Amino acid sequence: ELKVEQNPLFLSMQEGKNYTIYCNYSTTSDRLYWYRQDPGKSLESLFVLLSNGAVKQEGRLMASLDTKARLSTLHITAAVHDLSATYFCAVGPLGGGADGLTFGKGTHLIIQP
Amino acid sequence: DGGITQSPKYLFRKEGQNVTLSCEQNLNHDAMYWYRQDPGQGLRLIYYSQIVNDFQKGDIAEGYSVSREKKESFPLTVTSAQKNPTAFYLCASSIRTGKSVKPQHFGDGTRLSIL
Numbered sequence: 545e546l547k548v549e550q551n552p553l554f555l556s557m558q559e560g561k562n563y564t565i566y567c568n569y570s571t572t573s574d575r576l577y578w579y580r581q582d583p584g585k586s587l588e589s590l591f592v593l594l595s596n597g598a599v600k601q602e603g604r605l606m607a608s609l610d611t612k613a614r615l616s617t618l619h620i621t622a623a624v625h626d627l628s629a630t631y632f633c634a635v636g637p638l639g640g641g642a643d644g645l646t647f648g649k650g651t652h653l654i655i656q657p
Numbered sequence: 658d659g660g661i662t663q664s665p666k667y668l669f670r671k672e673g674q675n676v677t678l679s680c681e682q683n684l685n686h687d688a689m690y691w692y693r694q695d696p697g698q699g700l701r702l703i704y705y706s707q708i709v710n711d712f713q714k715g716d717i718a719e720g721y722s723v724s725r726e727k728k729e730s731f732p733l734t735v736t737s738a739q740k741n742p743t744a745f746y747l748c749a750s751s752i753r754t755g756k757s758v759k760p761q762h763f764g765d766g767t768r769l770s771i772l
Contacts, residue, residue: 548699575758586747587700589760632699636758644690644715645761647699 546571548635550648558656560622565651567616567633575636576616577645578607580629587632591618623655659684661764663748668769670735670742678733678767680748687753689731690761693717694745703746706731707753735769743770 547570557563567576575594579587591600593609593616600607604627606619616633630652634645661682670676682689688707692700702715706725720739725731731750735742745768749761 550699553697577760579760586765587749587763589762592758592760594758634700643713644692644702644705645700647692647701649697649699 546573546635546637546646548633548646548648550633550651552651553649554652556654556656557620557623559624562622563620565618565620565631565633565653567618567648569614569616569633569635569646572611572614572638573635574611574638576609577634577636578616578618579632579634581632581650582629590631620653625655625657628653628655661748661750661762663746663764663767665767666765668767669772670769671772673737675734675736676769678735678746678748678769680731680733680764681729682731682748682750682762682764683729684750684762685728686750686762687728688751689725690749690751691715691721691723691731691733692747692749694747694766700747703733745769 549568551566578590581587591607596611598609604621609616630650632647632650634647637643664679690705691703694700701717703721704723706712712725722734745766747766748764751761752759
């Protein structure tokens with residue numbers, strides 16, 4: 545059974561600081577997704593990571609994947625208040641296809657001025 | 658604009674009642690999904706469907722039922738057998754290919770509560 549663990553689950557940080565969210569998963573997979581959710585809202589896709597060593601960046605967010613360690617990171621650089629949200633990583637079963645994803649519990653991020 | 662429409666936004670269920678949540682997409686996606694989200698928790702997969710007239714159970718299918726009679730529609734029924742239905746329900750869809758890796762697109766959700 546695939547399990548996905550995120551840490552920390554809650555993070556309060558100041559604007560301008562850097563921080564990293566970690567996502568570990570228990571079985572081999574070849575695809576990992578990061579999503580953002582604002583309170584009471586739906587999920588917005590941020591990144592899709594498909595191969596070992598993959599790195600993607602969008603603005604102040606950068607995601608990476610280490611398939612050997614079964615670890616993905618989401619790094620926040622010089623945080624701004626607008627990045628306050630809950631961030632989820634999700635893993636798909638090996639081999640692709642259209643099966644459902646397994647989600648972590650999410651990291652609730654608060655960025656204070 | 659293409660997207661996923663979930664309705665209603667809020668729904669209340671009485672004891673012993675079945676309720677149906679609607680999910681419609683105009684993205685021409687083959688695959689559709691239902692997830693449940695509880696406070697402080699991640700999403701858990703209820704059911705998914707890769708093609709019309711076919712669907713599979715997810716991790717927490719007990720007390721739920723679905724149908725997929727049209728490509729655009731994937732309604733979820735929360736039956737009276739689901740003893741703890743209060744949650745936020747999210748519908749999603751994605752492209753289905755041999756090794757689909759596109760992200761799933763999500764609707765805005767339905768919040769279900771017990772009266």
